[in-house]
Amino acid sequence: MTRSATAQIAVAQSAVAQSAVAQSAVAQSAVARSAVARSATAQSAVAQSATAQSAVARSGAAQSATAQSAVAQSATPSAAALTPYDEALTRYDPVIGLETHVELGTVTKMFCGCPVEFGAEPNTRVCPVCLGLPGSLPVVNRSAVEYTIQIGLALHCSISRWCRFARKNYFYPDMPKNYQISQYDEPLCTDGWLDVTVDDPKTGSRVLRVEIERVHMEEDTGKSLHVGGADGRIHGAAYSLVDYNRAGIPLVEIVTKPASGTGALAPAVARAYVAELRDLMRALGVSDVRMEEGSLRCDVNTSLSPRGSAGWGTRTETKNVNSLRSVERAVRYEIQRQAAVLDRGARIVQETRHFHEDTGATTAGRSKEEAQDYRYFPEPDLVPIAPQREWVGQLRAALPELPAARRARLQAEWGLSDLDMAALRNAGALDLVVATVAAGARPADARKWWLGELSRLANEKGAELVQLAITPHEVARVAGLVASGALNDKLAKEVLAGVVAGAGTPDEVVAARGLAVVSDAGELAAVVDDAIEANPAVAAKVRAGKVAAAGALVGAVMKATRGQADATRARELILERLGQCG
Numbered sequence: 001m002t003r004s005a006t007a008q009i010a011v012a013q014s015a016v017a018q019s020a021v022a023q024s025a026v027a028q029s030a031v032a033r034s035a036v037a038r039s040a041t042a043q044s045a046v047a048q049s050a051t052a053q054s055a056v057a058r059s060g061a062a063q064s065a066t067a068q069s070a071v072a073q074s075a076t077p078s079a080a081a082l083t084p085y086d087e088a089l090t091r092y093d094p095v096i097g098l099e100t101h102v103e104l105g106t107v108t109k110m111f112c113g114c115p116v117e118f119g120a121e122p123n124t125r126v127c128p129v130c131l132g133l134p135g136s137l138p139v140v141n142r143s144a145v146e147y148t149i150q151i152g153l154a155l156h157c158s159i160s161r162w163c164r165f166a167r168k169n170y171f172y173p174d175m176p177k178n179y180q181i182s183q184y185d186e187p188l189c190t191d192g193w194l195d196v197t198v199d200d201p202k203t204g205s206r207v208l209r210v211e212i213e214r215v216h217m218e219e220d221t222g223k224s225l226h227v228g229g230a231d232g233r234i235h236g237a238a239y240s241l242v243d244y245n246r247a248g249i250p251l252v253e254i255v256t257k258p259a260s261g262t263g264a265l266a267p268a269v270a271r272a273y274v275a276e277l278r279d280l281m282r283a284l285g286v287s288d289v290r291m292e293e294g295s296l297r298c299d300v301n302t303s304l305s306p307r308g309s310a311g312w313g314t315r316t317e318t319k320n321v322n323s324l325r326s327v328e329r330a331v332r333y334e335i336q337r338q339a340a341v342l343d344r345g346a347r348i349v350q351e352t353r354h355f356h357e358d359t360g361a362t363t364a365g366r367s368k369e370e371a372q373d374y375r376y377f378p379e380p381d382l383v384p385i386a387p388q389r390e391w392v393g394q395l396r397a398a399l400p401e402l403p404a405a406r407r408a409r410l411q412a413e414w415g416l417s418d419l420d421m422a423a424l425r426n427a428g429a430l431d432l433v434v435a436t437v438a439a440g441a442r443p444a445d446a447r448k449w450w451l452g453e454l455s456r457l458a459n460e461k462g463a464e465l466v467q468l469a470i471t472p473h474e475v476a477r478v479a480g481l482v483a484s485g486a487l488n489d490k491l492a493k494e495v496l497a498g499v500v501a502g503a504g505t506p507d508e509v510v511a512a513r514g515l516a517v518v519s520d521a522g523e524l525a526a527v528v529d530d531a532i533e534a535n536p537a538v539a540a541k542v543r544a545g546k547v548a549a550a551g552a553l554v555g556a557v558m559k560a561t562r563g564q565a566d567a568t569r570a571r572e573l574i575l576e577r578l579g580q581c582g
């Protein structure tokens, strides 16, 4: 199959080579610009298909809804339009659903041999297939199928014995074929689940099962860049540029079943689900799952139903939410907004919405298409996928340790409580601690430094732990210096801060700042003698047997050495000098 299809592509490539020089045709040129301009005209002509994010689409939404509520929806959001969160939950039950797109980390694209790379020069990672040029034919990337099966297995899904790709037809300038090759009624994986852990203020840590409806394969679109308008939207832009490097990158879409019964925890569950999914992808090694680069993108569905009613309310779909925090905020905002709409007797409009990072609000996008608008039909250029059971069995046997099992193992190995473990996870410190332990630190020390001083430094900078300029190996070195008595905790903090500030490795910071503990017998003895001489009354008490009073002398020694003395050794020396040893 592969060879003949490749041959066909080779023929196709030479055919199109004559008629077009691919890159210049799609480059950021007048050609691309005029194509976008034409598409804008086309959109207003075919407003029914409503695929645009423009004013055209918004007026379409207004038509399809009762006028007053639609107007209220698209108005600028304000605090007054929101029902307080706790109050909303006394009257409504939220139902959430998540559709997550993950870019697979394959070497080449889904249906052609173009390299998958982030950040390359625009329109330099393209070929006739991913540009949708006439005569080119797609060939399925075997690795992408393998990755998708691995994801399905890790999510406890059934793997189809036979399935097909489908064409999803819609027009958009960043989609060169005018259809996306996706899967429709025959996805590769179905009916799975993923357990997520959330902190319940009432009961502590709680595990909730999110049901997975399907996992299917598709290809990514290119990227449009709208120039000259406000906040990068097409509305008000002077012109638009299209970059097709991303077109054809393999995606999996993971769709949950509607999750109800989570109550006030709905936003936390949505966040925990995406976090768990991200960890799972990372463990499988199928994607780099960088939300900030868009390799994991999330559409969040939210609806409310009156408490105790059996039916579900109308849902909205907040598109392309790209951080864990935003997922949580988007659900929370939609609960409050929808409650306010329902409270005043209006209806929820089924539509897509945009999330705004700056305000935490969502605003109306386009009215939601129905599946029939996409005129799905089986992709005639690709053969069906029928994964052999032996292959699926091999992939199942080769699955790595999954995040939930790994956490359970580490928790047992390190003897941590649920609360300790939750603290590690929430701080994003788990992998850092694992790496620090691997570099030689004791688990308790690794936890102490990452959750203590280093978390404090990260907070100060408004950064994540993983972004701090210190490696697990360096943290292990500092822990080692403390364990050997060369540093005490106070000095260790200074060393950590120095390393984070870019002053060098732990040993370089210690040397440059003279931070080593004063434990040299002669030097320390002199300081101890000074302390005894300066505090005769205290010394007398200790001599008389009041050993506890020695603390004041240790304090004096620490003060004299600006915290650099080995306190344990100083105490021993003091008691020795005052006849209290043994």
Ligand SMILES: [Zn+2]
Binding pocket: 109, 112, 113, 114, 125, 126, 127, 128, 129, 130, 131, 248
């Ligand atoms: Zn290509």
